[in-house]
Amino acid sequence: MRDTANFNSPLNLYQAEDEATIRILRITGGWEVRRSFNELGIQPGDRVRVLRRAPFGGPLVIDNHGTRVAVGKELAEKIRVERLP
Amino acid sequence: MKVALVGQPNSGKSTLFNAVGGYRSLTSNFAGTTVEYTYGQGRVDGTVFELVDLPGLYSLTPTSPVEATSSDFLLAGRWDVIVNVLDASQLARSLELTLELLDLEAPLVVCLNMMDEAARKGMKIDSKALSAALGVPVVEAIGGRGQGIVETFRTAQHQIAHCSRPFIYAAEAEAVVKRLAERISADVSVPASAEPSETTAEANAPSLASVAVAEAATAALSPPPRFQALRWMQSDPHELWQEKPALASAVEQAQAEIARRAGQPADAVISAARHAACLALFERVVRVTRPKTDWREELDRAAMHPIWGYPLLLAVFLGFFRLIFDVGRLVEAPILNAFDTLVALLTQHLDAQSALFAGIKGAVQGTAGAVALVLPYLLPFLVGLAILEDLGYLSRVGYLMDAAMHRLGLHGTATLPMLLGYGCSVPAVMATRILSSRRDRFIAAFLSVLVPCSARMTVIFALVGFYLGPNYALGIYALNILVVAAAGHVLAHIWPEISPGMLMEVPAYRLPSPRVVALKTWWRLREFVLVAFPLLVIGSVILSIVDFLGWQHSINAALSPLTALLGLPRSVGLTLIFGVLRKELSLLMLMQALGTTHVLAVMTAAQVLIFTLFVTFYIPCVATLASMMRELGWKLTVAASGALLTLAIVISLAARGVLAVL
Numbered sequence: 001m002r003d004t005a006n007f008n009s010p011l012n013l014y015q016a017e018d019e020a021t022i023r024i025l026r027i028t029g030g031w032e033v034r035r036s037f038n039e040l041g042i043q044p045g046d047r048v049r050v051l052r053r054a055p056f057g058g059p060l061v062i063d064n065h066g067t068r069v070a071v072g073k074e075l076a077e078k079i080r081v082e083r084l085p
Numbered sequence: 086m087k088v089a090l091v092g093q094p095n096s097g098k099s100t101l102f103n104a105v106g107g108y109r110s111l112t113s114n115f116a117g118t119t120v121e122y123t124y125g126q127g128r129v130d131g132t133v134f135e136l137v138d139l140p141g142l143y144s145l146t147p148t149s150p151v152e153a154t155s156s157d158f159l160l161a162g163r164w165d166v167i168v169n170v171l172d173a174s175q176l177a178r179s180l181e182l183t184l185e186l187l188d189l190e191a192p193l194v195v196c197l198n199m200m201d202e203a204a205r206k207g208m209k210i211d212s213k214a215l216s217a218a219l220g221v222p223v224v225e226a227i228g229g230r231g232q233g234i235v236e237t238f239r240t241a242q243h244q245i246a247h248c249s250r251p252f253i254y255a256a257e258a259e260a261v262v263k264r265l266a267e268r269i270s271a272d273v274s275v276p277a278s279a280e281p282s283e284t285t286a287e288a289n290a291p292s293l294a295s296v297a298v299a300e301a302a303t304a305a306l307s308p309p310p311r312f313q314a315l316r317w318m319q320s321d322p323h324e325l326w327q328e329k330p331a332l333a334s335a336v337e338q339a340q341a342e343i344a345r346r347a348g349q350p351a352d353a354v355i356s357a358a359r360h361a362a363c364l365a366l367f368e369r370v371v372r373v374t375r376p377k378t379d380w381r382e383e384l385d386r387a388a389m390h391p392i393w394g395y396p397l398l399l400a401v402f403l404g405f406f407r408l409i410f411d412v413g414r415l416v417e418a419p420i421l422n423a424f425d426t427l428v429a430l431l432t433q434h435l436d437a438q439s440a441l442f443a444g445i446k447g448a449v450q451g452t453a454g455a456v457a458l459v460l461p462y463l464l465p466f467l468v469g470l471a472i473l474e475d476l477g478y479l480s481r482v483g484y485l486m487d488a489a490m491h492r493l494g495l496h497g498t499a500t501l502p503m504l505l506g507y508g509c510s511v512p513a514v515m516a517t518r519i520l521s522s523r524r525d526r527f528i529a530a531f532l533s534v535l536v537p538c539s540a541r542m543t544v545i546f547a548l549v550g551f552y553l554g555p556n557y558a559l560g561i562y563a564l565n566i567l568v569v570a571a572a573g574h575v576l577a578h579i580w581p582e583i584s585p586g587m588l589m590e591v592p593a594y595r596l597p598s599p600r601v602v603a604l605k606t607w608w609r610l611r612e613f614v615l616v617a618f619p620l621l622v623i624g625s626v627i628l629s630i631v632d633f634l635g636w637q638h639s640i641n642a643a644l645s646p647l648t649a650l651l652g653l654p655r656s657v658g659l660t661l662i663f664g665v666l667r668k669e670l671s672l673l674m675l676m677q678a679l680g681t682t683h684v685l686a687v688m689t690a691a692q693v694l695i696f697t698l699f700v701t702f703y704i705p706c707v708a709t710l711a712s713m714m715r716e717l718g719w720k721l722t723v724a725a726s727g728a729l730l731t732l733a734i735v736i737s738l739a740a741r742g743v744l745a746v747l
Binding site for chain 1: 143144146148174175177178181206319321322350352353356357360361363364367389391392394480483484485487488489491496497521583585586587588589590591592593
């Protein structure tokens, strides 16, 4: 399911546009970061929609299987993603 | 029978608890409201049972102290049956905790709460199929409307002798897990835990016999080896070495084996497998049709708008405080007058020079203060806060404020404790537990104590607002925000650790139910009536007697360096001490010490302002100090108190200087 070739995708979650649908490839940044995302049901392979973002480098809101989560910039940058059509 | 209510944050545990347990638990539309477990008693079909409402947790491998509270309680095994409450509209994610709970191999009932919300999202859930797949009973419920609650607890009663079976989701890791589990059970020398999953009881009699059975089951429980193996393989490596040094190398070996095979860390492999299993379960039991879009989407379009969100936020809070002020002011004057008449009447019937008169006068003035000065502002505040909480607006505030909070060295999640700080500092300090780093917890606690709580709000509104006008009161709030910002900035410099950042669920809006708002207001008001009110009356009586005995002069003399420094009348010295018990006491006693409710007759407007500023910022009340001690330890509490006292003096002096120039 996971395409290893994309693991080095240059795109991180924070760079994804509003309203874009993306797939999470990898969560970098160690145990705690991984756990925090996993707890909220966010895992590599998930299809996620970016809903909106707050100004001044604020968080973005993503929709993952109907759960909405606000992700701060520094955490969003730890997620490698790819755009989906 | 002891029932543990377990579920992810915001899944409606507290609503269930309240429905049968007599309203002991606060609910709100924000992850992390319940930070301590609450005990209660429930009654269903005439059977009384014990209930424990646990703080919400996303998984049994905790990442914050709130979650640790719940998971420690669960693993200690002092319960007979778990009721796992799920937000049906978040089924896929909620099932992850359920799968972990199945591994406990204990009596378990799943309560599919918020079925109405799921229907709104276009989800049709086949709960029978879900029950079959999980191997435990699944009860549908709409907690807010009282549906399915009795059924849930009835099912729990029948389930007490049936233990769940583990749900194998990570087949590729199972062999390694099994080996580690064997190692763990070999390590445990206590023979009772050798066979955790077998209970030898007849199931269908939830009577006296089943209690004994349940006790036996609990004794045999102490998390099953397989559960422990899985948990340690996913846990924080530091925690592992700290808590289980004997096991650590075995666990690391197992982790390495899985990591080698899967090319990813073991915890990622296991949780990814669990996630996949949940999604598969979801696909199997849920049919999704078109969701209904409604006002919630529209509301978020405005409330979370990158530009309009901010004026809206400002309008909401300005409107909120304006409303409190208007309601309070309307009531304050007539009640104060009534009590003044009462004191005048007393003078006619009692010897004004007797100790008895002094005592009675103190009691009347204490009651007057509580009823006329505090309640009129407190009550509308509590109602408003309950509405904002239940609606789900507070997490939107967290979203909007995240960028600003970065300037304070924090992030958006810390907005919750700080907003709660406007109500009462005690729950605010406790709510800092939702933050995962200790440094963030300290800064958030310090700042939320700095925020004027509702007690200080009554001082601000009843003194400055009432005598100088609402703009001055709002000015104090604005100044406070600036001070909070500056303090946060300084703290972030002193302690420049990078905080992990915001990761917070944004719950769907819910229409606040009048019943819940009323109950919540009452529950918080009770705290005032039972704890603060007696303190206020007793404090007033003491002040009156101190006054009668003539002791106030020496106390005020001792405090005169401070009062002189701030340019305040000598007679207010005593009131500042009492303010440490309850902040409202300073207000009440000010009137008493001055001997009038017409403050401006004896104090200048500038003095009223400086007095209020000092009371707003100096050392927190004893209840807050106690909760800070518990959360932060005494060293940080003493340091924080010293810093606050210094800050209060500096601000008051600065205000004195500015006012003198003007």
